[in-house]
Amino acid sequence: DTAVSQTPKYLVTQMGNDKSIKCEQNLGHDTMYWYKQDSKKFLKIMFSYNNKELIINETVPNRFSPKSPDKAHLNLHINSLELGDSAVYFCASSQDGSSYNSPLHFGNGTRLTVT
Amino acid sequence: AQKITQTQPGMFVQEKEAVTLDCTYDTSDQSYGLFWYKQPSSGEMIFLIYQGSYDEQNATEGRYSLNFQKARKSANLVISASQLGDSAMYFCAMLPFYNQGGKLIFGQGTELSVKP
Numbered sequence: 001d002t003a004v005s006q007t008p009k010y011l012v013t014q015m016g017n018d019k020s021i022k023c024e025q026n027l028g029h030d031t032m033y034w035y036k037q038d039s040k041k042f043l044k045i046m047f048s049y050n051n052k053e054l055i056i057n058e059t060v061p062n063r064f065s066p067k068s069p070d071k072a073h074l075n076l077h078i079n080s081l082e083l084g085d086s087a088v089y090f091c092a093s094s095q096d097g098s099s100y101n102s103p104l105h106f107g108n109g110t111r112l113t114v115t
Numbered sequence: 116a117q118k119i120t121q122t123q124p125g126m127f128v129q130e131k132e133a134v135t136l137d138c139t140y141d142t143s144d145q146s147y148g149l150f151w152y153k154q155p156s157s158g159e160m161i162f163l164i165y166q167g168s169y170d171e172q173n174a175t176e177g178r179y180s181l182n183f184q185k186a187r188k189s190a191n192l193v194i195s196a197s198q199l200g201d202s203a204m205y206f207c208a209m210l211p212f213y214n215q216g217g218k219l220i221f222g223q224g225t226e227l228s229v230k231p
Contacts, residue, residue: 031216031217033217035219040223041154041204041223041224042221042223042224043206043208043219043221044221045217045218045219048216048217048218050216055216055217056216056217056218058218088158090160092160092217094217097216097217098216098217099210100144100146100147100148100167100168100210100211100212101148101165101167101210102148102210102217103148103150103162103165104150104162104217104219105162106152106159106160106161106162107159108157108158108159109158109159109160111158
């Protein structure tokens with residue numbers, strides 16, 4: 001019973017293409033996130049959504065567009081992919097995104113490679 | 116500024132021994148949460164343990180315990196009886212009180228290798 005599931009696990013594509021990563025959580029959490037892990041393993045938030053409403057957009061290029069059709073799903077669409085977009089993208093969720101004692105639960109990550 | 120510092124890029128430990136992974140944090144908030152995550156070579160991020168700033172007792176979860184020293188602003192992870200499966204990258208992270216919607220602040224990570 002996967003709590004936070006994201007697909008695909010690996011994504012290899014060419015520059016200029018458009019791609020999407022899907023994420024679903026079955027934890028009943030109110031808040032969902034996208035985090036990016038760079039080649040040095042540093043993790044940084046990209047977006048957070050609370051009940052389908054955008055809370056954080058961390059100065060991400062507008063080629064990245066999150067979509068939350070309902071509070072259990074948060075997809076990430078990336079237009080015009082660039083070499084620098086190569087990274088691991090993690091979806092996550094938490095019970096209450098406004099609370100400091102609400103752990104984030106991460107999906108297994110999507111390794112995006114842009115060639 | 117809110118910051119997490121992990122000063123040990125890599126650590127080695129013998130199987131069955133205990134190991135401490137260091138984490139210091141910087142925040143002016145009185146209320147905050149501290150977390151540890153494990154990332155094995157397979158890539159997933161696994162939540163291990165949580166400590167709240169007002170918790171008087173150190174958090175424990177099985178073989179994991181958090182050595183919380185508030186005055187020193189440290190939240191070290193202790194893994195007892197290390198197993199080969201503990202080999203992974205470990206991240207310390209913080210959610211400040213005004214966390215702006217779940218913006219976890221991560222440290223640089225410590226890569227732990229358990230030797231048989």
